[in-house]
Amino acid sequence: MISLIKYEFIRKYKLVSMILITILALNLLLLTKGAGGSMLFLVVSLSALFVFYLVDIIKMYSDDLNKKTGYMLFMTPNSGYKIIWAKLLAAIIEGAGLVLIYFIFILINGAYIVVSMGDQIDYSQIVRGVNQLLSGTFGFNLGHVLVLLIAVLAFLIAFITTVYTAMTIRKSIFSEIKFGGLFSFIIFLLINWLLSLVTDKFHDIMTPYYDSINAVSNAGNISAGGLALILLPIISVFIIQAIVLTGFSGYLLEKKINL
Amino acid sequence: MSGLIINELTKKYYNKIALRNVSLNFEQGKIYGLLGPNGSGKTTLMKVVAGLHKQTSGHVLINDQVLSYKTKSYVSYMSTENYLYSSFKVVDILKFYKDMYKDFRYDYALNLLNDINVKLDYKVSNLSSGETAKLKTVIALSRDTDIYLLDEPLNGVDVLARDTIMDIIAKSYGENKIIIISTHLVSEIEKVLDTVVFLKEGAVELFFDAEELRQERQMSVEGIYKEVFGND
Numbered sequence: 001m002i003s004l005i006k007y008e009f010i011r012k013y014k015l016v017s018m019i020l021i022t023i024l025a026l027n028l029l030l031l032t033k034g035a036g037g038s039m040l041f042l043v044v045s046l047s048a049l050f051v052f053y054l055v056d057i058i059k060m061y062s063d064d065l066n067k068k069t070g071y072m073l074f075m076t077p078n079s080g081y082k083i084i085w086a087k088l089l090a091a092i093i094e095g096a097g098l099v100l101i102y103f104i105f106i107l108i109n110g111a112y113i114v115v116s117m118g119d120q121i122d123y124s125q126i127v128r129g130v131n132q133l134l135s136g137t138f139g140f141n142l143g144h145v146l147v148l149l150i151a152v153l154a155f156l157i158a159f160i161t162t163v164y165t166a167m168t169i170r171k172s173i174f175s176e177i178k179f180g181g182l183f184s185f186i187i188f189l190l191i192n193w194l195l196s197l198v199t200d201k202f203h204d205i206m207t208p209y210y211d212s213i214n215a216v217s218n219a220g221n222i223s224a225g226g227l228a229l230i231l232l233p234i235i236s237v238f239i240i241q242a243i244v245l246t247g248f249s250g251y252l253l254e255k256k257i258n259l
Numbered sequence: 260m261s262g263l264i265i266n267e268l269t270k271k272y273y274n275k276i277a278l279r280n281v282s283l284n285f286e287q288g289k290i291y292g293l294l295g296p297n298g299s300g301k302t303t304l305m306k307v308v309a310g311l312h313k314q315t316s317g318h319v320l321i322n323d324q325v326l327s328y329k330t331k332s333y334v335s336y337m338s339t340e341n342y343l344y345s346s347f348k349v350v351d352i353l354k355f356y357k358d359m360y361k362d363f364r365y366d367y368a369l370n371l372l373n374d375i376n377v378k379l380d381y382k383v384s385n386l387s388s389g390e391t392a393k394l395k396t397v398i399a400l401s402r403d404t405d406i407y408l409l410d411e412p413l414n415g416v417d418v419l420a421r422d423t424i425m426d427i428i429a430k431s432y433g434e435n436k437i438i439i440i441s442t443h444l445v446s447e448i449e450k451v452l453d454t455v456v457f458l459k460e461g462a463v464e465l466f467f468d469a470e471e472l473r474q475e476r477q478m479s480v481e482g483i484y485k486e487v488f489g490n491d
Contacts (some may be wrong), residue, residue: 003358010351011344071342074311076359077332176273254328259311 004078004086005093012060016094019052020101027105035116038109045105049098057091061164065171066180070259080253084164084246091160092153143224151231154238161245162191168249172256191245199237206233261322262286263308263406263437268317270303270461277303279462280317287405288434290451292469292480293441295458296488301441302339304458305408309336322405332362337399339411339441341391345384349377349394356398368401375423389420396424400431407431407438413447421447449480457487 023045030037064070073083135141166188170180177183203210213230222230263285270278278300285291293301306312308319310331321330343352349372356363372379375393377386386394396412409428413421429451432438442448449455449469457465464487469480476483 006358007355011346014346068338068340068342069344071311071336071338071340072344072355075309075331075336077328078359079328082328256313257311258313259306 001082001086001089004073004083005090007073008060008086008090009094012056012094015056019049023048023105027109031109031112035113038113038116042106042109046102049102053095053098057094057160058163058167061087062167062181065167065257065259074253074257074259079250080255080257081247081250083253084168084250087164088157088161088242088246092157095153095156139221141224144227147224147228147231151235151238154235154242158238158241158245161242161249162195163188165245165249166191168252168257172252172258175258195241202237203233209233261405261435264320265304265308266318266320268304268307268319269315270300270307270312271315277461278307278314279460281458281461281463282317283456283463283466285406285437285439287437289453290428290432290438290440292445292448292452292455293439293458294443294445294455294480294484295441295464296443298460299458300461301458302410303461305336305410305439305441306338308406309334309408311336332360333405334408335399335402335404335406336408337395337410337412339414343383343391343395345382347383348379349381349383349386350379352383352394352398353379356401360402360404362403363398364401364403368397371397371401371427375427388415389417392416393420393423393427396427400427405436407436409438409440411442412440413442413444425451445481445484446479452480455480457484459488 026045027041030041033040064073078086166184169187170177170184174183174187210230210233213226263283265281265283265285268278268281269276281300281304293304295301303312307314308321308326310326310328319326321333324330344355347355353365353368353372356368357365369379372394375397377390377393377397381390383391383394392412392415396409399407399409412424412428416424425448428438428440432451440448440452452469455465455467455469455472456463465483472483473479478486
């Protein structure tokens with residue numbers, strides 16, 4: 001598994017490096033435009049990194065399924081399950097890495113914006129701000145942020161596994177059909193439609209649960225725990241969806257694939 | 260029983276049948292020639308055994324095990340297509356094989372590449388077709404495994420490189436190993452073949468011991484090939 005993940009990154013490190021160098025160069029350029037430039041950069045780089053990330057993880061898997069270089073991976077004595085889990089883990093690690101890099105850009109540009117507005121960076125104020133966040137003075141704390149991050153992560157994993165499953169179905173059950181990209185997209189839409197039916201049913205069943213949560217949260221400010229309770233069903237759905245779809249993709253890779 | 264047994268293997272695509280009820284038994288210690296014109300099913304057969312394509316019906320046993328990811332550890336497949344990562348250097352390809360296959364002989368591969376003058380720091384995308392063919396042959400045969408499937412190893416390769424590749428193949432012969440070579444360049448490889456399989460339109464046309472048939476018919480394998488496929 002570790003070797004599989006390692007080579008996912010070895011294969012893409014040059015491209016990722018080029019993207020990061022380009023973004024760094026863009027940042028340096030926009031820093032010369034003052035605080036407005038920095039704000040523009042934070043918006044543009046967030047969009048660019050997000051689009052790059054999605055395209056990259058989808059293209060890597062698509063190349064393995066549709067190009068002859070995929071033989072390198074699929075000739076190895078690794079099960080289809082192992083391969084798809086390695087792909088998913090690599091995608092999560094890459095996503096976490098890009099979020100971390102973007103966070104560093106936020107810190108650098110945030111400091112630059114403060115300085116360029118004529119203010120001094122007051123480190124004690126930063127520490128105070130973090131403390132306030134931790135103590136919930138703003139109405140939310142790091143617990144809230146953590147719960148939301150987990151929800152976003154669960155959504156992202158569920159989304160990636162849906163895309164991977166659509167591509168795997170196309171390359172196994174419908175391997176001879178032309179216009180593969182378009183067909184994969186149609187399968188993706190169909191899977192989402194099916195999932196929405198199942199999820200709607202699930203939420204119907206969960207109505208008493210939501211009612212009880214509403215009764216609690218209406219009593220006052222919602223705590224991080226309360227937020228976790230509200231998001232728990234949807235996070236559970238995402239996680240179950242990811243496990244089922246990844247297992248199904250693994251089965252197809254193992255038993256039905258035609259490269 | 261060790262070896263490769265193919266039984267009633269059929270592979271269908273939507274609009275054609277690539278393999279029709281193919282049954283073959285490959286024994287250890289022999290070099291097999293899988294011969295036939297383009298589209299006869301040679302590549303499909305190899306891809307099924309290598310686990311890259313799934314058969315429609317029939318079964319394949321490798322060392323008594325049905326095809327699965329486990330049997331891939333007994334099979335070293337060299338595709339005729341360019342399947343190596345083009346952004347990798349030659350040395351990176353060797354490292355990949357070392358990491359992925361327990362049976363990969365890294366030093367053996369290094370020595371072979373040194374002998375045939377393929378530089379380790381060359382990028383795969385910059386290799387000539389002859390160098391790529393040599394590299395593919397070296398990495399496939401540097402695995403110490405039971406079954407080697409070489410699909411058109413001489414394709415697009417000049418005469419000198421062909422000799423080099425044939426030498427590497429001959430060096431890899433062992434009494435516990437099965438080497439299967441597909442080609443339409445029959446005259447180039449017939450001297451190393453023990454047994455020959457002729458595939459025609461996805462079916463086995465002939466399966467014979469090369470030397471016996473040569474003596475029986477007083478013809479080379481290439482001559483028999485022309486006789487069988489000449490009118491196609």
